[in-house]
Amino acid sequence: MSISNITPAALADPRDLGGPRQPLLRVQHLQKHFPLKRKGLALRGPRPAVRAVDDVSFDIRKGETLGVVGESGCGKSTTARLLMQLIQQDRGELVFDGQTVGSRALPLREFRRQTQMVFQDSYSSLNPRMTIEDSVAFGPTVHGVSARVALNRAHDLLARVGLDPARFAGRYPHELSGGQRQRVNIARALALEPRLVILDEAVSALDKSVEAQVLNLLEDLKRDFGLTYLFISHDLHVVRYVSDRVLVMYLGQVVEVGPAEQVFDAPRHPYTRALLQSMPSTDPLQRTTEAPLSGDPPNPIDPPAGCRFHTRCAFAQPVCGRQMPAFVEPAPGHGVACLRWQPESGYEPTPDFPAMPAPTPAVPLALGTLPDIFPEAHHG
Amino acid sequence: MSAVLNPPILTKPVQRSRSHGANVLRRLVRNPVAMTAAAVIALLVLVAILAPWIMPADPFATSMFKRLRPIGTPGFPLGTDELGRDMLSRLMLGGRLSLFMGIAPVLMAFVIGGGIGILAGYAGGRVNTVVMRCIDVLYAFPSVLLAIALSGALGAGITNALISLTVVFVPQIARIAESVTTQVRRSDYVDAARASGAPAFTIVRRHVLGNVVGPIFVYSTSLISVSMILASGLSFLGLGVKPPQPEWGLMLNTLRTAIYSQPWIAALPGALIFVTSVSFNMLADGLRSAMEVKS
Numbered sequence: 001m002s003i004s005n006i007t008p009a010a011l012a013d014p015r016d017l018g019g020p021r022q023p024l025l026r027v028q029h030l031q032k033h034f035p036l037k038r039k040g041l042a043l044r045g046p047r048p049a050v051r052a053v054d055d056v057s058f059d060i061r062k063g064e065t066l067g068v069v070g071e072s073g074c075g076k077s078t079t080a081r082l083l084m085q086l087i088q089q090d091r092g093e094l095v096f097d098g099q100t101v102g103s104r105a106l107p108l109r110e111f112r113r114q115t116q117m118v119f120q121d122s123y124s125s126l127n128p129r130m131t132i133e134d135s136v137a138f139g140p141t142v143h144g145v146s147a148r149v150a151l152n153r154a155h156d157l158l159a160r161v162g163l164d165p166a167r168f169a170g171r172y173p174h175e176l177s178g179g180q181r182q183r184v185n186i187a188r189a190l191a192l193e194p195r196l197v198i199l200d201e202a203v204s205a206l207d208k209s210v211e212a213q214v215l216n217l218l219e220d221l222k223r224d225f226g227l228t229y230l231f232i233s234h235d236l237h238v239v240r241y242v243s244d245r246v247l248v249m250y251l252g253q254v255v256e257v258g259p260a261e262q263v264f265d266a267p268r269h270p271y272t273r274a275l276l277q278s279m280p281s282t283d284p285l286q287r288t289t290e291a292p293l294s295g296d297p298p299n300p301i302d303p304p305a306g307c308r309f310h311t312r313c314a315f316a317q318p319v320c321g322r323q324m325p326a327f328v329e330p331a332p333g334h335g336v337a338c339l340r341w342q343p344e345s346g347y348e349p350t351p352d353f354p355a356m357p358a359p360t361p362a363v364p365l366a367l368g369t370l371p372d373i374f375p376e377a378h379h380g
Numbered sequence: 381m382s383a384v385l386n387p388p389i390l391t392k393p394v395q396r397s398r399s400h401g402a403n404v405l406r407r408l409v410r411n412p413v414a415m416t417a418a419a420v421i422a423l424l425v426l427v428a429i430l431a432p433w434i435m436p437a438d439p440f441a442t443s444m445f446k447r448l449r450p451i452g453t454p455g456f457p458l459g460t461d462e463l464g465r466d467m468l469s470r471l472m473l474g475g476r477l478s479l480f481m482g483i484a485p486v487l488m489a490f491v492i493g494g495g496i497g498i499l500a501g502y503a504g505g506r507v508n509t510v511v512m513r514c515i516d517v518l519y520a521f522p523s524v525l526l527a528i529a530l531s532g533a534l535g536a537g538i539t540n541a542l543i544s545l546t547v548v549f550v551p552q553i554a555r556i557a558e559s560v561t562t563q564v565r566r567s568d569y570v571d572a573a574r575a576s577g578a579p580a581f582t583i584v585r586r587h588v589l590g591n592v593v594g595p596i597f598v599y600s601t602s603l604i605s606v607s608m609i610l611a612s613g614l615s616f617l618g619l620g621v622k623p624p625q626p627e628w629g630l631m632l633n634t635l636r637t638a639i640y641s642q643p644w645i646a647a648l649p650g651a652l653i654f655v656t657s658v659s660f661n662m663l664a665d666g667l668r669s670a671m672e673v674k675s
Contacts, residue, residue, distance in 0.1 A: 081571075084571075084575050086571050086574060086575060108577070109577040110577075112575055112576060112577040113577055115575075116575060116576075117571075117572070117575050119568045119571070119572065121568055124567050124568045124569065125567075125568035125569050125571075125572050126569055127569040127573075127586075127587050127590070127591070128400070128591065129399075129400050129590040129591055130586075130587075130590070131396075131397070133394070135569075138573065138576060138578070138586065139576035139577075139578075142576050142577055142578040142579075142582060143576075143577065155394075165394065166392040166393065166394055166395060167395055169394045170394045170395050170396035170397055171395075171397045172397050172399075172400070175397060185572075188572065192576060192577075
């Protein structure tokens with residue numbers, strides 16, 4: 001990301017401490033294991049645990065949108081909840097604009113004012129017994145804003161996210177559509193004037209036309225309020241559309257991180273590659289007929305030794321099952337955790353990935369020579 | 381940022397939707413069964429409150445010559461009891477204690493048990509485990525046995541009966557409160573409130589209470605009939621109200637000797653207990669269905 005990507009509002013923010021080059025949030029060696037009950041009489045030995053997030057480190061730069069992708073259960077949402085400090089990490093720390101979260105310089109309460117989250121389920125994230133305006137105004141009142149000022153701010157924000165306050169402020173969540181509710185959730189997140197907004201599958205549950213509206217709204221808000229987004233989604237198309245940089249997670253670990261166009265056009269990690277190949281194309285001639293990844297991800301309770309992806313990797317060599325890959329940067333700003341890119345790892349050098357199938361140029365179709373677009377349509 | 385946020389742009393007044401409470405009340409009013417039950421309860425409560433002024437005779441005046449007069453005797457519309465006291469007056473005055481013993485312990489248990497349950501449910505983890513296991517110890521006793529044992533240990537009397545009935549209902553209400561609160565606590569809107577930096581007490585007050593009080597209240601209303609019957613049972617056993625104070629359960633006890641000579645009179649207090657408890661149950665059912673509708 002170049003400096004020019006940083007919005008003027010972000011530069012003008014008086015709360016900015018370290019300047020534009022200092023990451024807004026530095027995530028260092030974050031780890032969260034969810035302990036399980038021991039089985040039977042096994043009283044000794046380490047207690048089994050779901051390794052939801054295992055030694056995750058990354059930076060969120062000021063003013064950027066960092067997309068996070070990965071399969072279900074790879075630890076995306078746990079990471080989001082850890083960043084929001086809704087759950088306590090076992091290990092690791094968060095450094096927000098140079099200040100450790102939870103330290104005297106930046107107590108948790110102050111951090112939460114600067115970081116907000118929008119949840120996936122627009123309905124369950126709004127209190128059904130509270131009017132829209134009360135839900136939006138709740139956060140500011142917690143931080144000592146008077147009720148009247150908080151309500152005015154709520155009305156402003158509702159107007160800002162495209163909901164007429166006169167019509168919607170006094171309503172209850174069940175009287176709104178999914179898209180409208182998600183707008184309310186965005187307004188609530190912005191009510192505390194945060195700098196970082198975590199969007200945990202915030203548009204995934206919306207239908208496509210509404211999703212596009214909300215994405216455009218998010219884009220506008222980011223510009224106007226000088227926000228930084230952490231955009232978690234399983235929808236690769238959307239992530240590509242909104243992200244400046246992309247982070248790929250697999251089984252609780254970061255496998256690749258880099259500028260969006262580089263990660264999408266020239267992925268370095270075999271998992272990223274497989275994930276991208278699973279993206280459905282909008283061109284019916286380019287339909288994916290075989291799943292590029294077979295099987296489910298391994299059990300996060302007992303992840304494979306070495307590289308966690310080697311059990312499903314098309315490029316795996318024996319060394320991959322023994323050695324845990326380190327995070328390396330073959331190109332500046334584009335990091336990957338794969339032995340292929342790690343010098344002297346013992347991985348036999350092989351030719352690079354077969355090139356991703358290039359999009360076939362649109363051939364002008366003569367009438368009568370239409371290719372078999374829907375072969376399964378021939379019923380006999 | 382303040383440059384973006386302009387002064388309020390409300391040109392029209394905010395349209396307000398009906399609150400949840402108003403919706404529940406509207407649906408309840410439209411339910412004929414619940415409204416009949418409510419009317420019966422209202423009548424019983426009214427009569428009980430006004431009893432000292434409207435009762436036709438002195439409910440304590442005994443007469444050896446007017447014992448067990450049948451229903452319809454001039455001067456005694458509902459007959460007399462085994463000591464010649466006017467049944468109608470005694471039933472009216474007895475309603476005071478019976479209704480009080482039905483409602484008061486449940487109300488106290490609603491506050492105490494609800495508080496314990498919400499605390500345990502919101503705290504979660506170890507606190508929840510410790511509190512709820514203690515509650516389970518009480519819950520393990522059959523409620524009739526527990527009430528009798530406690531009343532027996534504390535001694536007869538209205539206050540002691542009240543205490544023992546409250547203790548019987550606290551674990552039941554606490555359990556409901558705990559399970560409802562646990563559900564609410566896991567919801568995203570509580571997480572969102574935590575993410576705003578709100579302290580736990582504020583979250584419970586603004587976000588949890590409004591969503592759990594309804595179900596706890598409905599469950600509690602269904603306990604009123606149980607409480608009345610248990611209280612009558614205690615009086616019947618001589619552990620609650622003491623004679624000559626009229627109370628429906630106690631009257632049922634003292635009149636049981638007359639069951640062969642004047643069965644209708646002996647059945648009167650029982651019929652009132654029945655009608656009252658059924659009415660409370662039907663009102664609770666109506667309240668539940670009025671709340672369950674997801675609108």
